Amino acid sequence: MGKRLLPPGSGDGDHIEPVDLKKALEERYLAYALSTIMHRALPDVRDGLKPVHRRIMHAMRLLRLNPDQGFAKCARIVGEVMGKFHPHGDQSIYDALVRLAQDFAVRYPLVDGQGNFGNIDGDNAAAMRYTEARMTEVSVALLEGITEDAVDYRPTYNEEDEEPVVLPGAFPNLLANGSSGIAVGMATSIPPHNAAELCTAALHLIDHPDASVDDLVSREPGDGLVQGPDFPTGGIIIDSRASILEAYETGRGSFRVRARYSVEDQGRGTWNIVVTEIPYQVQKARLIEKIAELLVARKLPLLEDIRDESAEDIRLVLVPKSRTVDPGLLMESLFKLTELESRFPLNMNVLSRGKVPNVLSLKSVLQEWLEHRKEVLVRRSKHRLAEIERRLEILAGYLIAYLNLDEVIRIIREEDEPKQVMMARWSLTDIQAEAILNMRLRALRKLEELEIRKEHDALSSEKDEIERLLASDEKQWKTIAWQVHKVRRDFGPEESPDVGKRRTTFADAPDHDLNDIQNAMIExxxxxxxxxxxxxxxxxxxxxxxxxxxxxxxxxxxxxxxxxxxxxxxLVFTTGGKFxxxxxxxxxxxxxxxxxxxxxxxxENDQDIVTAFVHDPARKLLLVSTEGNGFVVPEPDVVANTRKGKQVMNVKLPDEAKLCLPVTGDHVAIVGDNRKLLVFALSEIPEMTRGKGVRLQRYKDGGVLDIKLFAMADGLSWQDSAERTFVRSREELLEWIGNRAAAGRMVPKGFPRTGKFGG
Incomplete structure (x- = not known):
């Protein structure tokens, strides 16, 4: 019989189980979502790391790549991470490693890289076989105490090894280096901050646990509290303190970051703008490309040319069209159209206590970090206490051995089971007896006894100290405050000005008229x-x-x-009364x-254009409908911001909007289809922003034919068909002058047959 192709029992259909598709999909998608949220995209609030970064740090520690040691090939590190801890592709691990070394991507790099690790233009790093890396002092601070039972470990993916669940995190990494990630149904985006400011805020929180977010955010630059994000690429944040505060209180918001520029005098009245810092996560090459495209498309009429003169530092030279261009307006138009101004979102969605995804405020993030530091302190202290107790036990055994040295030697030489005899003779523990038996002969000198007594006393006093620490909450917070002080000193502007000094500054956006900016973008x-x-x-x-x-x-x-x-x-005015x-x-x-x-x-299809004209915000308009209703409206009030237009005059068919004139003079002359003329004061027409208007002239049938606004001092003029101009003064118009909404009288002699005023 040949090989069976079907498994046993197949074919009869008995083993098939019906599964509810909705339930199955829900379960499986939820499992996927959970795994993405917990093990890939969201950082842990305690050490600010995602699993891939934590595993890279852990592997580098195991490879002993300390800041004072030599470098190792990145391929070696990636291999270690992939083989032992992280069951994903080597490229994803290397990309994460590269980012931790980029000083323009990370505010406090965790990896010290040697070789080509990419640049701000968006070029990729060299392959991992060419580059080398080791840890920085920041990584050492994050790992500090990891061998002292400071954190829990869990089995690795193949259960052959163990990895830390979280790092001890002596450095406030989550906020200092920021993080961004897209999970399933949620995302996170945290900008980098200044470590010294975070430490100051944390110390304030230790002293005042009830402090609000308002108390942790800086009021004036000198107070050392959190001013706002501090990007590795610098730039200027142009948000108010109120909006920054709101973002930190809710854990959601955004920051507007602008490039830093200066105006460089070129002599003879000419100048260039030099950009020295660009917003965070903007690729310089892509930015220049975009500006060049806008130049070609003639969207930047104030700009002549852009040059990239960057070396180590950024230097973009913007050449204006002419020396008369306003530098502020030129930059405003660039900020509006290009990534020289960008918005960095804040969404502090993190794994709270390492388990629950949650959007936290600035205070909650610092609080959870401090709680973690307290837990680490207690665990390290207990670990040290256990070590001391073990050592004291051995030292006590040594002292007994020294006091009875000859007897100990005799027992070891003569007895078959010296360990049991010694334990019975001096009530020694197993550990003490084992330690005595393992002593070297050279350790039997007289001096050694003094050393042991000295060590015993020192350890006893350290033990008392630790027990007092573990018993007192106040002492624990004092110790944590001392540790935070140390971090602030090590990574602050005093000890390391290159890294610690604030790079991003704050300013108010200059006030420029929106129309000026709009016009600056049009040739x-x-x-x-x-x-x-x-x-x-x-x-x-x-x-x-x-x-x-x-x-x-x-x-x-x-x-x-x-x-x-x-x-x-x-402005286009239609018969439906819309602008x-x-x-x-x-x-x-x-x-x-x-x-x-x-x-x-x-x-609308059933409407036509009444008139169109160039917008002049200083003018007022008189709108008149066919039935003789009208009102005055200021021109800025009729400007529409959308394609839908703005309904200004309310008309219902068969009535339609008929005329729109700029307001001049002080009187109105109106003539109807019935050739009756009425003259009245302009002041009788109300000013409105929208409506039907008031009756201007009364008709039995028909409607408005024409209307004219004029100054009575100059008289009313019209032109006949032969283009002769007639002027009537106040005296000559007396019988036609009346009140608004009157019927008027038949037109005077010489009035055009068309019934219109003409010129």
Whole structure:
């Protein structure tokens, strides 16, 4: 019989178990989510490390790569980590190792690298067979006491070895170096901070356990408390203390970081801007590429050129278009469009007590770190106590041996089982008897007895000291405060100014008018805006006065043409009483017939354009509907920020918005379809931001035909069909002057047949 291809019992279908798919997926996805959250993406609040980093530190300690020892190949370290502790790809381990060595990625590097470990341009590190590494002093602080039962161990993935669950963490690593990671359904993002400031805040918390987050955040630069993030690449944070405080209280927020720049005088009135620090985690090469792209696309009209003159330090030279450019405006436009300003998120989602993912405040993070330090102190003290007790037991045995030296020698020489005899004779313990039997002959000198007595006394006093420490909560916190002081001294600006000094500073963002910044991003050029009868828009280059040059589609013609600049905004008023705002730079060019307005903004199909003009915030407008209602509105109030436009005049069909005029003079002349004219004071029309308006003239039937605003001192003028101008003074207009909403009288002699005022 040939080999069976099917397992025994297959084919009859009896062994198949039905599984609820929803339940199975929930269980399996939850297991995956939990593993990602706990063992990959979120750092532990106590030592600020994810498992991969912790395993790298542990492996480097086992390889004895201390700061005062030589370097080892990174391939060796990665092999050790992968083979014993971390069952993942070597590339992921090496990437994590490289990042711990990059001084532009980590505020206090945990790895001292030798060789090419990448750069701020985003270039990769050399392969792990070429690079070498060892630990830094920060790593030593994180591992301090690990051999003294300071932390729990757990079996490694193949259960052949053990690894620490968490490191003792004498250094406030979580906040000092920050962390970022994306788990399942949650993420974490913590910026780096200044270690000296964190230690000061922790000491304040030890002295005042009830302190609020407000008490831990700096009020003035000299108080040494936490001012805010301190990025390895420097930069300037432009958030207020209030928003920084809120972020630290809730554990969620963000920080706006800007590049640091200075204006360099080039002589003869010319200057360049030199950028010396860029925001954290921005790749310099990518940043320059983006600015170059914007230059080509003519989105940065104030900038002429960008040069990268960086060596060890960053030096980006920005050349302005001309010496008259305002450096502040140039930089504001760059901050708006490029990563010279970036937002770094804060989401302090960490494994609280190493078990529960939780978003913590600044105070909670420091509190949990201090609680961990206390636990480490107690465990190390107990471990030391057990060691002392073991040693004291042996020393007591030695002293008995010295007092009865001749007898001990006799027993060892003559008895078959000297150990049992000695234990019975002097009530020795097994350990004491074993120690006596293992003594060397040279240790029998008289001096040795003195040494043992000395050691016994010293250990006894140390034992008393530790017992007092373990019995007193106050003494424990005093010891922790001393340890934190030491960390602040070692990693603060006094002992190591290169690393300890704050790099990121704080400033308020300069106030520039938003319109100025907007305009700084658009190249200013004269154009002629052309609007056709059917609502097609375009912008022709230059200020054109000969309208016969404009071509239109068949059945379409010119409705409006006016001069503008590319930095202007145009307001479009429709029959539905809506205003739309369109930037002239967004209008299609003069080639072809342009685009229909309905593509540019969301305008209803049953509405038409009444008029369009260049926005002037200083003006007021008079809006009039067909039925003769109207009101005055300040022009800034009609600007719409979205494609949907802004409803300003409320009209219901068959009534429609009919006229929109800039307000001038002090009187209004209105004429209806019935050729009746009414003149009244402009002050009778109310000013509103939105509404139906008030009645301007009364009609039996028909509506408004035309309206004119004028100054009574200059008189009312109109033009007839032969383009002759007529002017009527106040005296000549007396019979037409009345109150708003009157019917008016038939137009005077010489008034145009069209019923419109003309010029």
């Amino acid at each position: 200013k050029e004269p154009v002629t805006v052309v609007i056709s009868e059917k609502g097609w828009l375009r912008a022709m280059k230059g200020h054109l006065n000969d309208h016969s040059l404009f071509g239109f589609k068949e059945g379409d013609g010119l409705k409006l043409a006016f001069h503008a600049q590319t930095t202007d905004k145009i 739309y705002t369109i930037g002239v730079d967004r209008l299609p060019g003069g080639r072809g017939h342009g685009e229909p307005i309905r593509i540019i903004v969301d305008m």
